[in-house]
Amino acid sequence: MFVLSLKPLLKLPCKSSKLEQRCTPHILLSCKHSLFIKQSGSKFLRSLGQIRRTLKSQGLHLVAKKGDVSDLCVSFFGAGYVGLVSSVCLADFCRKVYCLDTDKEKIASLRDLQIPIHEPLLEDKLRKNYESKRLFFLSENFELAIRDSDILFIAVGTPSRRGDGHADLSYVFSVAELIAEMLTPGYTLIVIKSTVPIGTCNKVQEFMKAKVKTPKVQFDVVSNPEFLRQGSAVENFLHPDRVVVGGCGPVGSPSRKQMETLYSPFVKDKEALLFTSWEEAEMIKYASNAFLALKIQFTNEFADFCQLVNANISVVMKAIGLDERIGSHYLQPGPGFGGSCLPKDIRALVRSAQEYSYSMRLLESVIEGNEIRKRRIAQWIATLANESCPKEDVGTFLHGHHTTVTTTNVYGKRFGILGLTFKANTDDLRESPAIYVVQELLSLGAHVSVYDPQVKIESVIRNFDNFKGFPLNICEDSYSACKDADVVAILTEWEEFRNLDWDRLHSLVSRPVIVDTRNLLEPSLIGEKGFCYYSLGRPPSFPQNNDKQQQKYKISASETNLQQTKNSLIEKIKTGSQ
């Protein structure tokens, strides 16, 4: 006779009628399955984990009672922005979390507590949970994690497939195959967290069923899309607006109970935990990102029109955002939306719709508009190296008159680029408009110096593989990047760019021209500092009566050309052409 120190109530949802009851450990031990517990070792089983593993190996599964997240063990396949952040946050609450990745280098650096990504608030939590042995990083022996886990999350990448815009699901299916082959008897919940096209969960379930070879394996596949944003990922994971779970069984089913348990610390309002079908969950994820992209593209179009008619986009967007039906978020103009999600997800959505012979025209135009925008921003920045200043009209260049930019008028000009990431507070360069702009400028023969507070030099170099030998200078601070620049362009809204020493910067540049594609700075303030300042959808500002500063502008443009440009643009807008 032995006594186990366990929580008093455990629920065993298994086929055995004797076990299909709420029971104390004593009842558990006195039932016929207690034999398995005894058999598993010469010593007594001390932990719930040991009992769980023993039962699992016999085709039974122990589910923690409702709300008891501390009994759960979960694994994440993929230690990227989503997998790593989710693992670290869940390790605060779960019994154990395995974070698995095939990238050996990534796992090795995580074990050394070197975090491969920049994400605020992540480091302390990671350290705490890793040191207290609730969080484990593995690049092999995934079998151990699979055997031990109640829930297996798939959080690998689903990038755009080269050439056609479809989501590349090869990583998801390779994990699904591995799991299917390694599942041990008993029940395991498989959760797809990666963003996947509608219909994928269904396919994964069928695929896995065909691959499972071990008898007595039971599993469900559910969809649980992630909505966190890079730069505030920890905060978003801990305090989600909503959690969507698709494809669970009815109330009381193992899949539903486990997901309720897992999210109990994060979702206090019952209404915010939404159970849907697989297809609805998959669609909700795409629809959310598509709507955000739509708002940004809408704002960008209005910003450009505001510039033509002397209206201020900040005033306009603030006013429309106060209408609760519209809301104030995602109304900030910029150089185009980027990142690893919005662009690729909308492309994937549009492509999946086409498979049903359905055209999502609105979103097709959002994709095209965003591509055009990045090109125009690059062309606009290039032109400003040639135009005289102050000239209010040069700001209108943004709206389409880009054919005049050639290698001859940009060749050898110097550009100081502030910010490379697709937005602030991340180190991610995926689909960053800034990368596009720099590549355009280099193609035109310009000299480009770049600075970003978070990006590692290796990542910058990787993004300019095709530009070896081009005059690209990676700098360690803003001032070095702006030295001798004909134009300074702010491409990411890093906070530190707000507070530069403008007098120092002014003394360093060749021409004091700033293009702010994030509307980060206060126009009048920068004008007062002697700069010619252009932003999006706001009137430009210029140095006030300062002859010495005026001499810095080396090239003058013809007044007539500028007027013609403006007239032709207004004509184009009237006739509705791009």
Ligand SMILES: NC(=O)c1ccc[n+]([C@@H]2O[C@H](COP(=O)([O-])OP(=O)(O)OC[C@H]3O[C@@H](n4cnc5c(N)ncnc54)[C@H](O)[C@@H]3O)[C@@H](O)[C@H]2O)c1
């Ligand atoms: N980044 C975000 O902000 C965000 C937010 C919500 C949803 N998503 C979605 O989540 C998914 C993951 O995005 P991410 O940004 O974290 O990707 P990521 O590229 O940062 O990370 C993916 C990781 O998966 C690893 N991996 C690939 N194959 C593997 C395998 N067989 N086993 C284990 N690991 C493997 C890679 O090495 C990589 O480290 C994508 O579908 C994305 O669309 C991303």
Ligand SMILES: O=c1ccn([C@@H]2O[C@H](COP(=O)(O)OP(=O)(O)O[C@H]3O[C@H](CO)[C@@H](O)[C@H](O)[C@H]3O)[C@@H](O)[C@H]2O)c(=O)[nH]1
């Ligand atoms: O008003 C705005 C807001 C954003 N952006 C740009 O839009 C892009 C995307 O920004 P954001 O949504 O913050 O980036 P992500 O971290 O990629 O997050 C999006 O993509 C994730 C992956 O699917 C989702 O989980 C998030 O909910 C969704 O916001 C960036 O280039 C931003 O600079 C603007 O130009 N103006």
